Amino acid sequence: xxxxxxxxxxxxxxxxxxxxxxxxxxxxxxxxxxxxxxxxxxxxxxxxxxxxxxxxxxxxxxxxxxxxxxxxxxxxxxxxxxxxxxxxxxxxxxxxxxxxxxxxxxxxxxxxxxxxxxxxxxxxxxxxxxxxxxxxxxxxxxxxxxxxxxxxxxxxxxxxxxxxxxxxxxxxxxxxxxxxxxxxxxxxxxxxxxxxxxxxxxxxxxxxxxxxxxxxxxxxxxxxxxxxxxxxxxxxxxxxxxxxxxxxxxxxxxxxxxxxxxxxxxxxxxxxxxxxxxxxxxxxxxxxxxxxxxxxxxxxxxxxxxxxxxxxxxxxxxxxxxxxxxxxxxxxxxxxxxxxxxxxxxxxxxxxxxxxxxxxxxxxxxxxxxxx
Amino acid sequence: xxxxxxxxxxxxxxxxxxxxxxxxxxxxxxxxxxxxxxxxxxxxxxxxxxxxxxxxxxxxxxxxxxxxxxxxxxxxxxxxxxxxxxxxxxxxxxxxxxxxxxxxxxxxxxxxxxxxxxxxxxx
Numbered sequence: 178x179x180x181x182x183x184x185x186x187x188x189x190x191x192x193x194x195x196x197x198x199x200x201x202x203x204x205x206x207x208x209x210x211x212x213x214x215x216x217x218x219x220x221x222x223x224x225x226x227x228x229x230x231x232x233x234x235x236x237x238x239x240x241x242x243x244x245x246x247x248x249x250x251x252x253x254x255x256x257x258x259x260x261x262x263x264x265x266x267x268x269x270x271x272x273x274x275x276x277x278x279x280x281x282x283x284x285x286x287x288x289x290x291x292x293x294x295x296x297x298x299x300x301x302x303x304x305x306x307x308x309x310x311x312x313x314x315x316x317x318x319x320x321x322x323x324x325x326x327x328x329x330x331x332x333x334x335x336x337x338x339x340x341x342x343x344x345x346x347x348x349x350x351x352x353x354x355x356x357x358x359x360x361x362x363x364x365x366x367x368x369x370x371x372x373x374x375x376x377x378x379x380x381x382x383x384x385x386x387x388x389x390x391x392x393x394x395x396x397x398x399x400x401x402x403x404x405x406x407x408x409x410x411x412x413x414x415x416x417x418x419x420x421x422x423x424x425x426x427x428x429x430x431x432x433x434x435x436x437x438x439x440x441x442x443x444x445x446x447x448x449x450x451x452x453x454x455x456x457x458x459x460x461x462x463x464x465x466x467x468x469x470x471x472x473x474x475x476x477x478x479x480x481x482x483x484x485x486x487x488x489x490x491x492x493x494x495x496x497x498x499x500x501x502x503x504x505x506x507x508x509x510x511x512x513x514x515x516x517x518x519x520x521x522x523x524x525x526x527x528x529x530x531x532x533x534x535x536x537x538x539x540x541x542x543x544x545x546x547x548x549x
Numbered sequence: 550x551x552x553x554x555x556x557x558x559x560x561x562x563x564x565x566x567x568x569x570x571x572x573x574x575x576x577x578x579x580x581x582x583x584x585x586x587x588x589x590x591x592x593x594x595x596x597x598x599x600x601x602x603x604x605x606x607x608x609x610x611x612x613x614x615x616x617x618x619x620x621x622x623x624x625x626x627x628x629x630x631x632x633x634x635x636x637x638x639x640x641x642x643x644x645x646x647x648x649x650x651x652x653x654x655x656x657x658x659x660x661x662x663x664x665x666x667x668x669x670x671x672x
Contacts, residue, residue, distance in 0.1 A: 531608070
């Protein structure tokens with residue numbers, strides 16, 4: 178219940194806004210970030226029913242440019258970046274040689290020879306060193322640059338997001354498809370707008386220069402007043418992404434879990450000639466993995482959370498990676514690693530919650546899917 | 550927020566409203582519920598359980614956090630507010646009206662704070 182020593186933490190360009198809005202601040206990945214303004218549940222519901230505005234400026238951007246940029250991106254990430262057109266985005270993994278996660282990333286194709294990876298805040302330095310080292314593997318003309326400090330990033334998420342943002346930009350948002358981006362202006366500030374998010378709702382992420390972040394933040398909240406847009410913090414971001422079954426690096430996967438164990442085979446470009454970890458992942462695809470990430474729901478009143486151990490037939494069988502009582506579904510749900518072969522929906526197990534065993538069952542993911 | 554003067558407080562942010570008999574009510578303070586955020590789960594002890602001052606008598610969980618509940622006094626649990634356990638979000642709305650357990654106090658009240666001192670502590 179103590180506030181972090183905010184003097185030692187990094188601050189986003191919107192830090193003063195969060196303080197002024199009365200946000201509760203927490204340390205996250207070395208940053209002093211808002212966890213909630215009006216309350217996690219209220220913000221969660223606002224995003225599901227109206228829209229919420231998130232400061233995600235702590236996320237990192239690493240750009241890869243040069244004649245060999247595509248080769249380099251293909252080498253260091255699992256998904257097939259050759260399938261991207263200009264202004265298109267894909268979810269991918271930055272992989273180790275054993276097919277585990279250095280990070281999970283969004284790959285933006287800015288042009289044929291220029292890509293941008295959006296990476297997790299806590300991994301920016303690690304990722305940059307990893308990328309700078311491994312783009313050299315492919316040879317040719319390519320350079321990696323950590324451009325994180327050049328961008329403030331805001332996410333406007335929820336059914337009202339498009340209508341509100343459209344009042345501030347000339348970019349035709351109706352024509353902007355999911356996982357595509359456009360460049361233009363938002364509130365007269367040069368911006369990149371991508372139709373992406375981490376909430377399971379329709380929404381946009383807006384990249385602007387840090388010096389203009391407050392102006393754009395204020396403009397979006399002002400334009401969204403009538404539609405009930407509220408600022409939303411990392412607490413709601415976490416419960417929203419969990420309901421939508423989106424993985425969180427450091428919780429649901431990391432350098433010890435493979436892309437297939439995380440059940441993300443769809444972000445592997447199986448037809449690619451080569452990438453870091455390809456051999457291991459192909460082997461795992463052919464012969465299976467020993468464990469797999471699943472969704473679960475508690476069958477009794479209790480909340481399985483990150484780190485809680487799982488027992489099957491009295492034996493330790495796995496671990497909960499994420500879990501909470503979610504505000505919209507009003508259920509205690511989560512994700513967990515279970516032994517392969519025991520991951521079918523309906524499979525029951527016990528979660529050890531501070532010494533008490535509580536029953537849970539595997540359920541299909543996603544837990545929540547919006548109506549289109 | 551003003552803290553009611555009809556009860557005592559702990560440094561761990563519980564309150565106790567003593568009645569001199571078998572039903573001194575225990576809950577958590579407004580400060581505690583604000584720190585926790587949206588409460589979603591409450592685990593309370595069995596009636597008859599003997600408690601020492603400072604002993605964990607239950608668990609409260611919000612969306613984001615898990616926190617333990619500490620007994621303000623030596624005593625025995627005489628009643629459990631199971632209606633509150635079924636509707637734990639009431640703790641956010643009315644923390645000083647949301648008693649969790651009733652206790653028959655057997656020990657002294659050393660170390661408990663009055664409303665003024667507790668208000669000072671939470672500033």
